Amino acid sequence: MTNEEIIQQKIVNRFPATEGKFRLQRARRIWVEVTREIFLPLFEFAKQELKFVEFCTLTGLDEGENLLFIYHLAQEYTGIVLNLKVAVPKSDPVIPTITNFFPAAELPERELEDLLGAKVAGLAPGPRYPLPDEWPAGDHPLRKDWQPREDEAKPEVPHG
């Protein structure tokens, strides 16, 4: 069995609901779809027991009906990347924070809130990132149905 298959087996043994949701794309890449309910326990299992201790990044995307969040975790020394995909409905786009496991996830989670309109439960309040201060709230550029505003006033050029 390859390393990736061993990891897949360990996760399926612990969380039988993930049976059939795996895709071993190639060496060092594992993709698995999980539901919001088992997301945090699986995350903790991956970090503490399977040693996926490097948090690469967090991708958010708009899939039409749902928002999909992909958490990319890397195992130390082997370079194996576990990609956890969690889909949440747009009507209830709440996902728990992972800053307790990885403090470095704070800025990527703020990006999700700002650019996609997700709600990260448990994230400490703080300044927005990366949109500018004057950007209106509720305007989320990464959503597929977002349109640029037409009514923006053109800035006035000072005379030199």
Added chain:
Amino acid sequence: MGVREKIVTWARMKSPWVIHFNTGSCNACDIEIVDTLTPRYDVERFGVQLKGTPRHADVLLCSGPVTKQVRDRLVRVYEQMPEPKFVVAVGTCSCSGGVFNGCYNIHDGGIDQIIPVSAYIPGCPARPEAILDGVVKLLGSLQAKVEENDGTRPAPLPFL
């Protein structure tokens, strides 16, 4: 023109002090600007010195498309410079927006939509030789402006 004005204008043309401000660029133009200060291109032989504060500077070297967050700060930096002041747009992005035209966080059209520009140096990035050429042409045009206001012809600048 009185003697004092003549001396001040002579000092400005022989030794313009520049300040560099990055308004959201990818850094390529910025490192080419810093490159002009290094031994191969050596812009200091023209009397150009890089200053840290806009209040000491004659010329603002601006690179990058203007992001919405940076716009007010750019205007503030421009207003802090003493008269007469000149703005040089370095790189295609600050001339016209470059590859970033159409991005949601950019003011389309380059920095001349925000502040008046005296010289444009295109390039992606603008080569150090092009930056030197642009600075020298700017000094030449200052010379022409002085003659136009004055009627008398000051001694020609040695590098023209």
Added chain:
Amino acid sequence: MAKVTIPFGPQHPALKEPERFDLTILGERIVRLNARLGYNHRGIEKACEQRSYISALYLIERICGICSHSHATAFVQCVEEIAGLEVPARARYIRTLIAELERMHSHLLWLGVAGHEIGFDTLLMYTWRDREVVMDLLAALTGNRVNYGINTIGGVRRDVSPEQCAEILRGIDTLEERTKYYMQLATEDAMLAERLVAVGSLCTEDAARLGAVGPVARASNLNQDVRRDDPYAAYGELDFKVITDTHCDVYGRVLVRVGELMESCRIICQVLSNLPEGPIAVKAPRKIPAGEALTRYEAPRGEDVHYVRGNGTERPERVKVRAPTLANVQAVSKMLENNYLADMPIVLAAIDPCFSCTDRAVVVREAGCVEQRMDWKALRLYGIEWYRKNRGIDCSKIKLRM
């Protein structure tokens, strides 16, 4: 003594890019750092969704001028994985060659900037003069000094001739001499050591917990390098050392980067002596099939992560970029704890920040403190009042021309 908060940026001589940091200081010691990032956010990820893959490649290259090849290669590797393209060996080796030349130019640039931040301008002039050797090689190979445009989907656009190989080897010989000099400077100069040791400390546990990557992590004794752990391009077939250091401070970061310069020279020599024959690109389809891929790339600043999803059309569905500085900037507030204000520029420079890669607010709040904010006019009135009360001088008649 009251704590004072001073702004650092967005326009500052030590910063090449606009970012804003609010430093709270007690005397000369930094107590707190609030970062407000996002000045360089241009909306590139959204713009890629509206362009074809090749146009998106040129946009991705301009995320950052210094690590442009890193971003372009990572993106193109994702697209090739989704499309199932087998990149020819010669193209992979040429990508590795340009990647290592880019690493050399970036580290020499950093060494100069670090020298400038501590007042050692001679080092800036020496390193940037030596950097011109690398820039000339890159211009000869690719046609541009920065933003090379050597990648295309399926391979590379230009080949390397035997004459160019000989020229590169001559350039590398010069650079190896100069790097030995910088290594000697870094290890033997007492003044440099005094200035940089114990500045910006980040212990191994904190580096791992806060997710530091690249030379910052390796200088805190974390043995991680994507070129070895998750090989891409030609790195799986090359032999190189991963440089780590136990100093855990800015001095360690200098030693790691100078060590990596030497390793890059060795890697380039290996690439040129083992360059395989063959085509430099395979034909890529205009429409990339549906699928997704993740690439990790060891940029000069650290681990660069790209995720691309295709949907069967000419345009990508989603492009996500995580630049190395985003991972490192969250460690900066830990590094600055209890350091002097004068160390702020060098500590920030030591993570080799590249905010254009990052942006596409780290807040550390202290419990129970009351914030007071003054604008310019209020500050002036405060000063006038203070002088009237404490020195008996009345400055209110002075008119300011604003």
